[in-house]
Amino acid sequence: MWRRLGIGLLVVLAVLAAGIAGVAYFGWQQMSEPLAVGADGEWLEVRAGSSLASVSRELAGRQLLDAPRTLTYFGRLRGDATRIQAGEYLLPEGVTGIALLDLLVSGQVYLHQLTAIEGWRFADFVAALDQHPAVAVTKLDADRIMAELGSPGVHPEGQFAPDTYRFPRGTTDLAILEQAHRAMQEHLASVWAMRSPTAAVETPYEALILASIIEKETALPSERREISGVFSRRLQRGMRLQTDPTVIYGLGADFDGNLRRADLGRDTPYNTYTRSGLPPTPIALPGLDSLRAAVDPADGSALYFVATGAADGSHRFSDTLDEHNRAVADYLRRLRERSAEERE
Numbered sequence: 001m002w003r004r005l006g007i008g009l010l011v012v013l014a015v016l017a018a019g020i021a022g023v024a025y026f027g028w029q030q031m032s033e034p035l036a037v038g039a040d041g042e043w044l045e046v047r048a049g050s051s052l053a054s055v056s057r058e059l060a061g062r063q064l065l066d067a068p069r070t071l072t073y074f075g076r077l078r079g080d081a082t083r084i085q086a087g088e089y090l091l092p093e094g095v096t097g098i099a100l101l102d103l104l105v106s107g108q109v110y111l112h113q114l115t116a117i118e119g120w121r122f123a124d125f126v127a128a129l130d131q132h133p134a135v136a137v138t139k140l141d142a143d144r145i146m147a148e149l150g151s152p153g154v155h156p157e158g159q160f161a162p163d164t165y166r167f168p169r170g171t172t173d174l175a176i177l178e179q180a181h182r183a184m185q186e187h188l189a190s191v192w193a194m195r196s197p198t199a200a201v202e203t204p205y206e207a208l209i210l211a212s213i214i215e216k217e218t219a220l221p222s223e224r225r226e227i228s229g230v231f232s233r234r235l236q237r238g239m240r241l242q243t244d245p246t247v248i249y250g251l252g253a254d255f256d257g258n259l260r261r262a263d264l265g266r267d268t269p270y271n272t273y274t275r276s277g278l279p280p281t282p283i284a285l286p287g288l289d290s291l292r293a294a295v296d297p298a299d300g301s302a303l304y305f306v307a308t309g310a311a312d313g314s315h316r317f318s319d320t321l322d323e324h325n326r327a328v329a330d331y332l333r334r335l336r337e338r339s340a341e342e343r344e
Helices: 002-032 052-061 068-078 097-106 122-131 142-148 173-192 204-217 221-236 244-254 288-295 321-343
Strands: 042-046 087-091 111-115 164-168 304-307 315-318
Touching: 002 068, 002 097, 042 052, 052 068, 052 097, 068 097, 087 097, 122 173, 142 173, 164 173, 173 204, 173 288, 204 221, 204 244, 204 288, 221 288, 221 304, 221 315, 304 321, 315 321
Parallel strands: none
Antiparallel strands: 042 087, 111 164, 304 315
16 A cells, blocks of 8 residues: 555656646746847836836737746746846847846846047037937036036036947936046046157146147048147247137137138137137047147148148148248139039
């Protein structure tokens, strides 16, 4: 009798084991099947405090997941149900339940991006942050921003590195500005350590100012050091820089896109036609190449440059005022010819 009971118990246990194995296999199969995610992917936002069960129900309600309970039970079995991370996820096509759970536990949230362009003003950077749908806007003014960044009283222009910044949804504009400010400080420190003896700038801040002018004067990497050389020689000789971008910056909202001769004589702290030396602050966000050029000007004797009018945005450099005047005349002639061609 005891033998028969033992055999019966073994049979029951075997049946239960087979049943559990079958359920486990079926669950594994379900977790290995791809969700109904299309080629463009699907967005999933997991709010702070959300449970795996609520995420499973949401996916089922969106008809992306056929077995929400299986996902929940599988997560509990693995000990991951309480480890999912809040954030915004982009679910790719072909993602399985197992891969989804791994993604939610990893916290590899989708990173949005914003590119601050070389030559932008601080106001352009702030406007781009304000308009970005994934940025939490704080609406702090410039003075408050610089104070929050540990630089109270510092003019914000030029203090932020142009670059592409990646961040999860809900990141504040201040957090992104802090990253850009820290990057600019690191860039400036690294280039200042390599300053050439021929550089006219005497402080890192002067280098930042000059770099911002170089940034606005040319988009050609091959010209940056040459333009830096012109400005360095003019500063060392006590000549005024006479650079249009600083005049435009000083005009502020009064600049209508057309720089007139009268504007060149309109005195502001940034008018380098009426005032000697560098302007009081940077006029734009300089890139790393412009920073390097500011502290390492090219050797030479040129004291002037003017646009050639060519499509590549290049400039013609001159040693003397007479040469420069001829270059200016050539540039104006080319503009007239182009205008005549456009009218025909």
